Every structure is written in C-alpha cells, then in structure tokens.
Amino acid sequence: MSSGGEVYSHMAESREGRNLLSHPDYLETLVEPEARRQSAIRVFPSLLPAYTLPNSACEATSDGEFINIPPDKAFISKRKAENQDNATSSQQEADLKRFSFFSSALESTIYAADFSGLNLPGETAQGRFSFPKGESNGIWWLNMNNPTGEEIQIISKAFGIHPLTTEDIVTQETREKIELFPSYYFTCFRSFTSVDQLAGTDYTPFNIYVVVFREGTLSFSFAPDAHATRVRTRISNLKEYVSLSSDWICYALINDIVDSFAPVVSKLECEAEALEEERFIARHDDNLRFLQEISMARKNTTSLMRLLGGKADVLRGFTKRCTENYQVTPHMDIALYLGDIQDHVVTMTNSLIHVEEMLSRSHSNYLAQLSIDRITQGNQVNQFLTRVTVLATVLVPLVVITFIFGMNVKVPWEGGSNLNAWFGIVGSIIVFALACILIAKRMRYI
Known part of the structure; x- marks a missing residue:
C-alpha cells in the first residue's frame, strides 16, 4: 500500500x-515475461483426419468394456x-x-x-x-x-x-x-x-x-x-x-x-402485457406454466431495477461536479450528454416500476382466480353431496318397506289370491319417492 x-x-x-x-x-x-512465455509456446497443426459420423459408435462402460450405441445417440453425442x-x-x-x-x-x-x-x-x-x-x-x-x-x-x-x-x-x-x-x-x-x-x-x-x-x-x-x-x-x-x-x-x-437496458425493458413490458391478458383466457392446465413465467418476469424486473436504481443518483452528482471548477471533470458540453443519459435512466426506471405493478396485478389476479376456482370446486362438491343425501333419504324408507314385507314371518296380505296388495305396495313406494323429490326441488336441495 x-x-x-x-x-x-x-x-x-x-x-x-x-x-x-x-x-x-x-x-x-x-x-x-509475456514475450518469453510466447516464445516458449509452439502450436503445431493437427494431423488427425477429419471427423466422420460412423454407423455406430463405441462407448466405454465402468467395467472397461466397449459397447456399440445407435447412430442417433452417436449423433447426439457428436452434436454435444x-x-x-x-x-x-x-x-x-x-x-x-x-x-x-x-x-x-x-x-x-x-x-x-x-x-x-x-x-x-x-x-x-x-x-x-x-x-x-x-x-x-x-x-x-x-x-x-x-x-x-x-x-x-x-x-x-x-x-x-x-x-x-x-x-x-x-x-x-x-x-x-x-x-x-x-x-x-x-x-x-x-x-x-x-x-x-x-x-x-x-x-x-x-x-x-x-x-x-x-x-x-x-x-x-x-x-x-x-x-x-x-x-x-x-x-x-x-x-x-x-x-x-x-x-x-x-x-x-x-x-x-x-x-443496453432499453431492449430488455421493452421486452419485459411486452411480456407483462401478454401475461396480464393471458390470465383471463388461459386454461387450467396452463396455471403452472403461467406461474413460472410470471415469477421469472418479476425476478428479471427486480434485477434490472436494482441495476438501474443507483445510476440516476451517480449521474446527477457527476453532472453537478461538471458545472463546478474541477480540473479533471469533463467540460460542460459532456455534462449535457450526461443529463440526457440521466433522463433515459429515469424513464426506464419508471417503465420497470410500471412493469412491476402490472406483474404484481397479474399475480394477484392469478391468486384470486385460484381462490375462485377453489370455491367453485367446493360448491360443486357440496351440490353433489346434497344430491347424494337426498337420494339416500328417498331410498332408505323404500328399503325399509321392502325389508318389512320380505321377512320370513306372517305379513299382511300374505295369503291373498290377487295382486292388489303388490300394486298397493309398489304404488305407495312410487308416490313416496315422487313426494320426496318434489319436496327436495321446492326446497332447492336438488
């Protein structure tokens, strides 16, 4: 030092x-030292023949054996x-x-x-x-x-x-x-x-x-x-x-x-607008991809905002020093150029802030859409369970009636010679089922 x-x-x-x-x-x-090192290094041209793709290639295993691999895999290895x-x-x-x-x-x-x-x-x-x-x-x-x-x-x-x-x-x-x-x-x-x-x-x-x-x-x-x-x-x-x-x-x-920041900022603006529009037309299968894209866009926006954040203050201080009596600072004409750069930095910073707001709004809309989808699925499950409950309510009494008349004991109309009792039982079951369904519809259970 x-x-x-x-x-x-x-x-x-x-x-x-x-x-x-x-x-x-x-x-x-x-x-x-660099001149001595260059004189010591000699580069000789390669005498090996040009590479040609064989019909099959060999690959060494961990046991020291060689196996043939297909031509397509050999081509992939060659491309790598x-x-x-x-x-x-x-x-x-x-x-x-x-x-x-x-x-x-x-x-x-x-x-x-x-x-x-x-x-x-x-x-x-x-x-x-x-x-x-x-x-x-x-x-x-x-x-x-x-x-x-x-x-x-x-x-x-x-x-x-x-x-x-x-x-x-x-x-x-x-x-x-x-x-x-x-x-x-x-x-x-x-x-x-x-x-x-x-x-x-x-x-x-x-x-x-x-x-x-x-x-x-x-x-x-x-x-x-x-x-x-x-x-x-x-x-x-x-x-x-x-x-x-x-x-x-x-x-x-x-x-x-x-x-060099301008094309990237413009690209992020287009991505933010596309993501905001895509949120309302995307399918449920695209949710994971949408979340990855919006996370990557927010990460890049934050990175660029951090890189641009300190430039405006540095340029502002530098421009101020150019107007003062310093021997080593640039002349006043360069200070005008620096002011133009500072305006560009402020403009791109404001654009990134707007992009961040758009991405944040899209992210919030995405989370709100997930909540709405979850509530909708919950309501559909509740409606299905309600219908199952009504159906069970209708079927249980019917099973009870058939169970009573199917016991191995003496039951009413067991010795009858006509089918009036059978039609009466079936009719009462149908009337009871229709009455239960009408009541359930009136009470909007189904």
Whole structure:
C-alpha cells in the first residue's frame, strides 16, 4: 500500500504536458515475461483426419468394456461435442482479444491476448502511449477484458493510479460511483449479460471500471461484453462530427451501458402485457406454466431495477461536479450528454416500476382466480353431496318397506289370491319417492 502511494504521489507531482507515463519501466516488466512465455509456446497443426459420423459408435462402460450405441445417440453425442467445441472456440477467440488499444494516431484498433502484443516490432510500451510532436489533441484508449491482478497492479503503478482505485478494480467493487482524483476521475458502472436457461432468460450483472485521464482512457471488465466494440464502431461513424476526447469515450461507454437496458425493458413490458391478458383466457392446465413465467418476469424486473436504481443518483452528482471548477471533470458540453443519459435512466426506471405493478396485478389476479376456482370446486362438491343425501333419504324408507314385507314371518296380505296388495305396495313406494323429490326441488336441495 505504501509503495503504491509513493508511485501515485510521484505521478501527481511530475505530470506535465502530454507525458502520462511517469514509470514506463513497470510496463516493460509486464511485457518481458509475456514475450518469453510466447516464445516458449509452439502450436503445431493437427494431423488427425477429419471427423466422420460412423454407423455406430463405441462407448466405454465402468467395467472397461466397449459397447456399440445407435447412430442417433452417436449423433447426439457428436452434436454435444460440437457445442462444447464452439463454446471453447468462442472463449479462445475472446482470450485472443483480451487487450484492445485504440488511438487517434492509428487507422485501426489493435487486439492482443496480452499487453506485449499491443506493441509493434521495435516499439516500446512508452512509445505506444505517446503521440508525434505536431499532434497535440491525440487520444488513446486501452480496454482490458478479464485482466489478472498482476496486470492491474503493474498498469496502475505505471499510470500513477491511486491505490484505492486499484483496490476497487482488483476486488471488483460492485457499488456504482464516480470519484475525482488530482490527475484523473474513476467511474464504476454495472451492466449485465444475458444467460439463456430452461425457465427463460436470466440477467447476470457485472461491472465496468473506467479511469479517465486528459490524455487517454483505461477501461477494465471481468465478463465478456460488447460495449467497447460498439463504442469503437460509434467513434468510427462519428469521427467527422464529434471532437474526440477521453471524456467523450467515457460518456459513450456509460451511454452504451444504459442503452443496453432499453431492449430488455421493452421486452419485459411486452411480456407483462401478454401475461396480464393471458390470465383471463388461459386454461387450467396452463396455471403452472403461467406461474413460472410470471415469477421469472418479476425476478428479471427486480434485477434490472436494482441495476438501474443507483445510476440516476451517480449521474446527477457527476453532472453537478461538471458545472463546478474541477480540473479533471469533463467540460460542460459532456455534462449535457450526461443529463440526457440521466433522463433515459429515469424513464426506464419508471417503465420497470410500471412493469412491476402490472406483474404484481397479474399475480394477484392469478391468486384470486385460484381462490375462485377453489370455491367453485367446493360448491360443486357440496351440490353433489346434497344430491347424494337426498337420494339416500328417498331410498332408505323404500328399503325399509321392502325389508318389512320380505321377512320370513306372517305379513299382511300374505295369503291373498290377487295382486292388489303388490300394486298397493309398489304404488305407495312410487308416490313416496315422487313426494320426496318434489319436496327436495321446492326446497332447492336438488
């Protein structure tokens, strides 16, 4: 901590003109080990034949035996292997572009897997961050994706970054903020990456750290993102219309981070409206799916509200400082752009609040519909039991009559020679049953 403070103090005292690197030797210590490591690594081309799908494939069991598996399962295994290969190749491609360097003195951006790859043959690290004498308004931008702790420490010492700033970057501080230092200002903003899952799309947050000098910009991120690429594309499209500066690059990064929320917020608004309409036309079999969808939508809405919640206050404070007499803060024209970003943040936050209200109302309607369905089912069961009770009430006396006349004892009309008694008994049973049914209908039991 003390050594970092000494480097920062020396940097703040010795900064003059365009000489940003007061300790270029630190960058040389970062370049030399990487150069030796690259020279030791040799990649040989693969001599294996191209993969062809056989009629059947072999699979090893736990006993060490090999069994044949059907071609369709072999194709599934091959497709899984291809997906893994694609993911690995994407990761390798991202690793090859961990470092990117943009400069107004260059025609294109330089990409490299490590810091040493940014230097042209015969060029020093200090020369990479310097400009010709005639170019007084040159701007550079070094973007680092997933840097190691050692790389951050060395770059911080070389550029005279305060140890507190270095600590925030190394520990991946999650709190959004903008801090002013004598020779630069430091910004920390949260963005997100989309992760597709079985239940839906999940949004994982990550941080982007930007250190802004008058001469250039350093940016750090620890997750794959396209913000830097989109900003560089925007610079190439607007280079004839804007006065490029390190403050403008910082604004463009913040603006791209905020703009990345807009499509997701619009998607959540459409999902909330669809869920609210679907609640009243969905079938009973769709209740479980509806509950999963509304739970996922509320989770994503809450996550985005948490990510957007602190941005308005940070931008408001930053805009206020731009209007005051600070040497390192952006100029007033950048403050106008920051105010526009703040308006976008407030608008999207209000939209998310409205989406949350719609989802909460849909959830309440869902619970109310479940209660109504439960009450309706209970009433139907009660009506069925009432009918069963009335039927039992009618049948029990009839069984009693037939039981009495069916006993093995002397009963009335047992010795009769005609059927008058039988018709009388059957008629009385029918009359009794009809009377009970009419009484039950009048009393609305059935």
